[in-house]
Amino acid sequence: MSQSYNRGLIEDFSRWREFSAGMWAWIFHKFTGWVLVGYLFTHIAVLSTALSGAAAYTNTIQALESLLVVRILEVGLLAVAVFHILNGLRLLFVDLGVGLEAQDKSFYASLILTGVIVVASVPTFLSGVSI
């Protein structure tokens, strides 16, 4: 072969419009996984304020929970966690070789279920917070 041309746009992520269900599931699973890893560190940081006494921990938590943005982030965290769990179950079935022909439907189902659970959780998460 003489030479070959790198076709740039053909192969980069501008193709996302043509992604199918399985591809989206993979991308969302990766994304939510990394978000959860990131959250783990914040989680440990907040919990470790308890090392300097019970009062310090209570103060930190109360200060954080009084912020609207933290409440909204919590809703986001729930969305990410729920999707990761549900899609994880879907992947478990894929690994067991069960229902592979319905893998796209199970992805949509996990999306919808995530949406329902998140919407249902909003009143709980946003109660008693002042803007």
Add this chain to the structure above:
Amino acid sequence: MSTQVPESVEEESATETASAGKQKRDAKKRERAERVQEQREAEAAEKARSADDTFHLKVFRYDPEVPEKQEPRFDDFHVPYKQGMTVLDALMWARDHYDSSLTFRHSCRQAICGSDALFVNGSQRLGCKTQLSDLSEPVRIEPLPHADVVKDLVVDMEHFYDQMESVEPYFQTNSLPDGELDEQRQTRENREKVKMSTRCIWCSACMSSCNIAAGDNEYLGPAAINKAYRFAMDEREGEDMKQRRLEILEQEHGVWRCQTQFSCTEVCPKDIPLTEHIQELKREAIKNNLKFW
């Protein structure tokens, strides 16, 4: 020797005059060819205009051997539509009526040879198996992604073939039947198990659609793993041969690279459940290595 010198002089002058004449003739020829080409294109455009229905193709063009064509571009072709016309039919019409330099692979035109896997409207399809009427216009036709383009729609398949060969895609066994002329019989159930995996036509659509294969050149790819599945699951090959096949498959760049994106299964023109086969081989590999009994 003495006669050779004047002869060569004569020859030279002869070639000179000949070359002058030839140049003139060549120029005329070229002119005529251009006129013919223009006329043909005009006729084709006329035909396309007078047809009831035309399809607008946008075809990827690239030719590394012609300096003006080294920058890839998209050419537009308007092809008169006939009922039942496939993408391959349209490409052939465009080649025959507009531009004879349009290059693409094709052979059997019935989804068996696996030569004309193309990237049509953002998905890997066989040109001969894709109806134009199923596509939205303009129909964008590109060479397979994640492969080097040789010219226009032709990609370099060498890497794909290497991966296919690396799994030893042929029947081999240590346990031959007793009689010299006995057949190697397979149970109906076993045949049914490998049935779908035997349908592979080596078109490379799955390999091209696979995100992992794009990023990892050593990954065997869906087609090669499917080929290995076809023989690993064949009971006639015997246990030691299955071990050998699993050893190839469970390497670092074997079955474990698959991340179940299902892209290969979506695009396979022969509807082979590739992901299912890869997953089954993963389970086989685990069972093979974890024996508690």
